[in-house]
Amino acid sequence: MHFANSGEEALDxxxxxxxxxxxxxxxDINMPVMDGLELLRKIETRRPDLTVMMxxxxxxxxxxxxxxxxxxxxxITKPVDFDFLKTRASRSVRRRRLTNPNAAPNGRFQTIPGAxxxxxxxxRPWKNASAEDGGSTSIVQVMAGxxxxxxxxxxxxxxxxxxx
Amino acid sequence: xxxxxxxxxxxxxxxxxxxxxxxxxHATAPT
Numbered sequence: 001m002h003f004a005n006s007g008e009e010a011l012d013x014x015x016x017x018x019x020x021x022x023x024x025x026x027x028d029i030n031m032p033v034m035d036g037l038e039l040l041r042k043i044e045t046r047r048p049d050l051t052v053m054m055x056x057x058x059x060x061x062x063x064x065x066x067x068x069x070x071x072x073x074x075x076i077t078k079p080v081d082f083d084f085l086k087t088r089a090s091r092s093v094r095r096r097r098l099t100n101p102n103a104a105p106n107g108r109f110q111t112i113p114g115a116x117x118x119x120x121x122x123x124r125p126w127k128n129a130s131a132e133d134g135g136s137t138s139i140v141q142v143m144a145g146x147x148x149x150x151x152x153x154x155x156x157x158x159x160x161x162x163x164x
Numbered sequence: 165x166x167x168x169x170x171x172x173x174x175x176x177x178x179x180x181x182x183x184x185x186x187x188x189x190h191a192t193a194p195t
Binding site: 001002003004005006007009010013014018020021022023024025026027028030031032036039055080082085089 | 168169170171172173174183184186187188190
């Protein structure tokens with residue numbers, strides 16, 4: 001666990017290569033000089049492999065919209081339930097590994113936003129499944145990544161990415 | 165799953181609303 005008292009300190013820590021390297025950033029939004037949303041933008045530019053979760057006492061729609069636009073994995077309002085926080089952190093990391101090849105060199109999926117994908121369902125292990133595997137298959141468009149498809153299609157077993 | 169986290173918040177926040185205080189307290193508490 002690492003702690004930083006400001007957005008600037010967080011960026012300095014990341015640039016310095018703190019150990020063990022963090023894979024989740026949990027940031028407040030309301031901070032002087034560099035607020036959490038600006039920090040989020042900088043991290044998404046410099047370290048897109050990191051999962052950023054925003055925590056705030058001000059859960060208004062505009063902040064939530066901006067956090068989502070800037071790439072926050074989660075937007076959590078205070079008071080925070082710790083079990084809820086742990087669950088969301090784990091889920092975010094799993095999603096990040098699925099959708100960001102930089103975050104998961106051995107990840108199962110690489111996604112190309114805007115590409116068409118074949119989604120296969122069935123009883124076979126995912127690595128043996130294909131669009132020709134029988135069962136129900138469909139074509140969907142990748143909007144945000146595999147995680148989005150998994151949300152839309154529980155039970156997803158295989159994704160074959162194709163360029164248009 | 166063990167996850168390394170960097171917690172960022174305002175050092176002037178009171179402990180009652182500080183994210184880092186909250187996380188430090190719960191992350192070290194016996195479960």
